[in-house]
Amino acid sequence: MERIRENLYLLFKGNEKNCNVFALKGKDTVLIDCGIPEFYKEIIGNMEFFNLPYPSFILITHCHFDHSLSAYIFEKNGSKIIAHEKTAEALEKNTYMVWPENVSAVKRTKVEMKIKGDTSLNIGGIKIDFIHTPGHTSGSSSFLAYLDGEKYLFTGDLILEGGKVGWKGSIGFDLEKLKESLEKIKKIDFDLLLPGHGKWFTKEEGKEFIEEALKNTKNPL
Template sequence: MEKGEIINRVYLILESGGNNCNIFAIEGKETVLVDCGIPEVYENLIKNMESFGLPFPSFILITHCHFDHALAGYLFEKNGSKIVAHEKTAEALEKEIYKIWPENVSAVKKTKVEIKFKEDKVIEIGGIKINLLHTPGHTAGSSSFLIEIEGKKCLFTGDLILEDGKIGWKGSIDFNIEELEKV
């Protein structure tokens, strides 16, 4: 996948690589990021958003707690973004931080989650409806986010399913294949 606008108003802000997942931005009246990567790419993310004319994100949706998706959350939170995550992901981000990066716990900082959800629900941010879906398996709190923009549906799955349709990384502390197959 290449950096840029994938469908109207949905951007791939940073391609996966090194210690980072793909990071997407949704352009509404406010900017929403889906996942936020590691602190080392924070500046780059801001720069890339600016190059697409996107203001600093008001909200960050976190698909799951792994470092390559969530570690920079505290930086965004410090600078005014509100973090949205499933309550089990929130537990990892706020308390059980070893779940974020078991091999490198000393690099992990706590991130406060402003909006937590338990059941699937729809929220509206900046005029865009976002379906928050709990899709556990890859981790206990793994979530997917479904949006519809100008008649096109877009589903963000984190590491649940890879681009080739295969199941994502299975090494997580709380990976659960039975949960995943129910999704």
């Protein structure tokens, strides 16, 4: 875990089973992705360590289990789940899209706010741009949060570790859309880029990371 900025936290550093889980502290606590139940207690413990109140909102970048499987626990405890409408469809109904190899482990989760296209909202006192960036999955989204005079760009699995892109085994994977999404986020002005796995990046590093991903669209995983 890491306090990246005054009000930006890495609550869980991703591993092979779980994604990076980030928290923003505005009027309320907002989580970006939530990981799997196995690490729920650790994430809650890390929030307590940082004196963060229980999250009022969970933003889900996309439906894959390593990003969303704990969402039902947070939802049950009062957090509002926010996701693109296609991600919401997977979490509420088409649970096979969450974890095709282990559907029985997936609990249906109510999504309070379903996002269509690109929009800007105030979530827990924080301005957040919702940017639809399909390719990895059809509902994949990036979030640009405006906090303390900086802009934090969360990209989920749009770009994988090492600047790789993929993966072809994902339901709804679309290479053409992925290229368009990369071109779209290339135009965004950000101060930090925070992917769903691996390390986070400063502005210059983040721009290189996007360029690397564009090159890697020739050889998607």
